[in-house]
Amino acid sequence: MAENKKLDRRDFIQKGARITLGASLAGIGIAAATKASAEKYVWQIDPFKCTQCGRCATDCVKNPSAVKCVHAYDLCGYCDLCGGYFKPGANKLETGAENQLCPTAAIERRFIEEPYFEFIIDEELCIGCGKCVKGCGAFGNGSLHLQIRHDLCDNCNECAIARVCPSDAISRIPASQAYIIKGNFTETQES
Amino acid sequence: MSKKGLSILIVAIIVVIIGIIIIDFIGNNALNRGGNPYEYNVDEYKEVDPSLIHYKETKNIALGDIIPRGMDIFKGDIYITGENFLKVIGIHGVQKLNISLEESGICVLARDEFIIAGLEQEVLIFDHMGKLINSWKPDTETTYITSLAILNNILFVADAGNRRVLKYTTEGNYLGEFEGKSESDDQHGFIIPSPHFDMVVNEFDELWIVNPGKHAIENYNEKGELRGFWASSSMNIEGFTGCCNPAEIAVLSNGSFVTSEKGMVRIKIYSQSGELESVVAAPEKFQEEGTAPDVKVDENDVVYALDFDRKLIRVFEKKLSE
Amino acid sequence: MKKILSRIFLLLLFSFVFFAAQSQQRFPKPEFESGYEQPTPTTPEPRSAGMEWADVFVLLAVLSMASWLAIKKRSRKGMIWLSLFTLIYFGFYREGCICSIGSIQNVALAFFDSGYKLSLTVLAFFLLPLIFALFFGRTFCAGACPLGAIQDLIVINPVSIPSWVRKTLDFFPYVYLGFAILFAATGTDFIICRYDPFVGIFRMNAPYIMILLGVAFLFLGMFFARPYCRVFCPYGVLLNWMSKFSKWHMTISPAECIKCKLCEPSCPFDAIEIPVNEKERTESSVRKNLKRFSFYLVLIPVWILAGGFALSKAHVFLSRANPTVYLAEILITHPELKTDTENLDIQTFLESGKSMQELVEEATLIRNKFRRGGWYLGGFLGLVLGIMIMNQFTMRKQEIYEPHKGNCFSCARCIDYCPVEKKK
Ligand code: SF4
Ligand code: SF4
Ligand code: SF4
Ligand code: SF4
Numbered sequence: 023m024a025e026n027k028k029l030d031r032r033d034f035i036q037k038g039a040r041i042t043l044g045a046s047l048a049g050i051g052i053a054a055a056t057k058a059s060a061e062k063y064v065w066q067i068d069p070f071k072c073t074q075c076g077r078c079a080t081d082c083v084k085n086p087s088a089v090k091c092v093h094a095y096d097l098c099g100y101c102d103l104c105g106g107y108f109k110p111g112a113n114k115l116e117t118g119a120e121n122q123l124c125p126t127a128a129i130e131r132r133f134i135e136e137p138y139f140e141f142i143i144d145e146e147l148c149i150g151c152g153k154c155v156k157g158c159g160a161f162g163n164g165s166l167h168l169q170i171r172h173d174l175c176d177n178c179n180e181c182a183i184a185r186v187c188p189s190d191a192i193s194r195i196p197a198s199q200a201y202i203i204k205g206n207f208t209e210t211q212e213s
Numbered sequence: 214m215s216k217k218g219l220s221i222l223i224v225a226i227i228v229v230i231i232g233i234i235i236i237d238f239i240g241n242n243a244l245n246r247g248g249n250p251y252e253y254n255v256d257e258y259k260e261v262d263p264s265l266i267h268y269k270e271t272k273n274i275a276l277g278d279i280i281p282r283g284m285d286i287f288k289g290d291i292y293i294t295g296e297n298f299l300k301v302i303g304i305h306g307v308q309k310l311n312i313s314l315e316e317s318g319i320c321v322l323a324r325d326e327f328i329i330a331g332l333e334q335e336v337l338i339f340d341h342m343g344k345l346i347n348s349w350k351p352d353t354e355t356t357y358i359t360s361l362a363i364l365n366n367i368l369f370v371a372d373a374g375n376r377r378v379l380k381y382t383t384e385g386n387y388l389g390e391f392e393g394k395s396e397s398d399d400q401h402g403f404i405i406p407s408p409h410f411d412m413v414v415n416e417f418d419e420l421w422i423v424n425p426g427k428h429a430i431e432n433y434n435e436k437g438e439l440r441g442f443w444a445s446s447s448m449n450i451e452g453f454t455g456c457c458n459p460a461e462i463a464v465l466s467n468g469s470f471v472t473s474e475k476g477m478v479r480i481k482i483y484s485q486s487g488e489l490e491s492v493v494a495a496p497e498k499f500q501e502e503g504t505a506p507d508v509k510v511d512e513n514d515v516v517y518a519l520d521f522d523r524k525l526i527r528v529f530e531k532k533l534s535e
Numbered sequence: 536m537k538k539i540l541s542r543i544f545l546l547l548l549f550s551f552v553f554f555a556a557q558s559q560q561r562f563p564k565p566e567f568e569s570g571y572e573q574p575t576p577t578t579p580e581p582r583s584a585g586m587e588w589a590d591v592f593v594l595l596a597v598l599s600m601a602s603w604l605a606i607k608k609r610s611r612k613g614m615i616w617l618s619l620f621t622l623i624y625f626g627f628y629r630e631g632c633i634c635s636i637g638s639i640q641n642v643a644l645a646f647f648d649s650g651y652k653l654s655l656t657v658l659a660f661f662l663l664p665l666i667f668a669l670f671f672g673r674t675f676c677a678g679a680c681p682l683g684a685i686q687d688l689i690v691i692n693p694v695s696i697p698s699w700v701r702k703t704l705d706f707f708p709y710v711y712l713g714f715a716i717l718f719a720a721t722g723t724d725f726i727i728c729r730y731d732p733f734v735g736i737f738r739m740n741a742p743y744i745m746i747l748l749g750v751a752f753l754f755l756g757m758f759f760a761r762p763y764c765r766v767f768c769p770y771g772v773l774l775n776w777m778s779k780f781s782k783w784h785m786t787i788s789p790a791e792c793i794k795c796k797l798c799e800p801s802c803p804f805d806a807i808e809i810p811v812n813e814k815e816r817t818e819s820s821v822r823k824n825l826k827r828f829s830f831y832l833v834l835i836p837v838w839i840l841a842g843g844f845a846l847s848k849a850h851v852f853l854s855r856a857n858p859t860v861y862l863a864e865i866l867i868t869h870p871e872l873k874t875d876t877e878n879l880d881i882q883t884f885l886e887s888g889k890s891m892q893e894l895v896e897e898a899t900l901i902r903n904k905f906r907r908g909g910w911y912l913g914g915f916l917g918l919v920l921g922i923m924i925m926n927q928f929t930m931r932k933q934e935i936y937e938p939h940k941g942n943c944f945s946c947a948r949c950i951d952y953c954p955v956e957k958k959k
Contacts, residue, residue, distance in 0.1 A: 039780040044669055047777075050642070051662050057645045058653040062584035073886070075879050076249035085740050095573045099406020100565055101426065101456035103446075105476065110255045111448040125251065135569040137404050137426065151251035160253075160502035161455025161476035163407045172581035176630050176738065179637045180725035185858075186246065188883035194652060201578045220696040223759040227704070227766055230751055234730050237744055242855070243862050243880035376565075501886070
């Protein structure tokens, strides 16, 4: 009899604790759900804030980085003297490696017609260092810019680059608009 | 290994792991994250031999909370336009006139009879009281006006968007246009990759137009025929660098050019024929990767630079010793 | 608050930058005569939201399967196959992200930063295993956690370490949990994700220090089974609470325990409770224990206060983990660093146009959060410590061999050791 009572009491405590825990879980769940959104979020670089510090190349958990240079052709001046393609001080405007700015020679220069050249990024080679972006921003039109490529990005819970980005340029944006492409950006803003 | 030994080993490894995590956590901070291994370095080109610098900054005028886009100096007054305004400021910073514009003004030109403002796609003519006398729009959608000049009563309007220079009477009657194409093969027409396309008329009534994509300054007659040019392309101080420079020019009374570059911002003086004469302001005076300041010269050959990044009009005068 | 402030600031900055950019964007590109067609930049889509929900359903399925395997089917073999699936799916295919352990931080941040967008799928990953634990025990650990799976599969020669060492180590997950929440809630860092030792293995790619940690954990795991689960896992703390009061926890014996001791060495995690010798329970020992128990019970508020006081005092130090606070601090204490052109963080700040005052204000706000957080965290850790010490003097009544409901991972190893036949 006494034994039974003891068991009952134990059961009772267990049950009480279970209900309390269950209730607090439900509480947390509901409270959090009011702050939650059904939308998926992904990390992206705001090219207008990025200062090309180089950490996108060094700090991504992926190697090579999931950040790549993207070319907004809409903004490009198609310059012969591309500030993003040639090293500062390159005196010969030729495609020789010694004249190129990109450390991995990931930019292809294609002649279109006098005097215009097209510049194409080879994402297989690009490591997202942002050197060309800096050059293009300083001496050109700023058509080159860095973006997190979502086919490569793991969408880490906390982006390892965002943590160290000195310009606070990386934030989470809705996956339905997963890029901030410089040229397209105004288009979507205006339309 | 004995059980006890293993236990000690296990605890030791755990302690080491915790230690590594803590050290890494504390150690990875703003003080020792290190520099940029992929730095875009133009420092070596920024150095300018001090003996080349013949000017010094004598004063500057803060512009406050406006977004300036262009400037002119005329008879001791500063004409400045920008996001939705056209202002006249006395040399000591006193505002004399303020016209508000519906759109952003990009360039301005002042003469005795009128003030001409160039918006992106429109030319406005005001009298000196601020009354609008005349206005017209060039007919293409892609027009992007960047500069104005007057020569023999013809108003030249630089249209960077269409890589051409338009000609009008000062009443707004269209007189023609030219794209700077020359007959010979050695020089190309205007190559304008970005909205920087400046013109200037010197004391000898010569119209000089920048061909920024070629790093060239070209002389045209009224009909738009190329009469001469010089070009200088180099990252070093002797030349122009980047895709499209010089972004802005002005002329001194002796016909020398004052040039202003973007990217690695520097203001220099070139002779009529294109030899570097001196440096007004070295890159260290400006923001890194900054915008090219608009440059203008007054009748005493004092150089005025409109520094967009710092929102200042900076005045440079020739050093006395030289 | 930092987020809000910086957002307002950035909005201002942005509207300006945007304007400048826009005016540039209207500059027309050249007109090509050779029929050149301008390409548009490609934008590869991220994994779709639908797939994220699919992950939630996989989790739900795996959790149900694990609970069934542990409680109904009682099959260790099934559990091994399930862990393998989990390892491949959540581990190598999903590359260890999203995981329930890390989701603690997302939930915490959502509570403290109204601007933070918590995904519903993440919330589901946070809640589902806990709900399951409340009913079926830690079946998540047994079958649905990729970190658990990888460690479980490499257990070779587990040694049982002295119980006092184990109990001391038990405290550490609470510390980890507490700090993870503190750093997440202040918007400082997600330390659980940052120091996840196995994610590098799942991705086959990691910074050097994380590879080192991963290897250390794997090596350790051969002798000390599931080291991450037992000494680190902050989610394990929550699961432990739930599981302790779970409704249908798995049992070692399918029927009545006959105290044959056969299962005793089977658990590599020392999670089997061994019957206590009732004869040791003398009148005097009971009284002595009761006295100590009450003493430590009364002491608990002291622990709480001491903990809270200590950690709130340490808030200046702790808040240095926050980049904004640290930047403000070094700029104030070492103004000469402003000329250090090699220091990217400082140079970027100086060029950003943000004033020192704004930075200091932001930093002060965060630091105050740390002071408050320090009180909570210290109090919490004091409470846990107090209870742990007090519990040393409870008179445990244990008559049969059964798993410790809080610590047992429901891995089902012990089941195979029990000679008792299932009642028909
Ligand atoms: S870390 Fe930030 S500032 Fe640096 S390159 Fe990446 S986005 Fe730009
Ligand atoms: S310079 Fe750097 S960012 Fe640009 S294409 Fe090369 S690797 Fe990519
Ligand atoms: S979320 Fe992860 S994978 Fe993606 S860019 Fe950031 S660090 Fe790289
Ligand atoms: S089921 Fe629990 S008690 Fe049994 S071996 Fe696994 S962890 Fe130990």
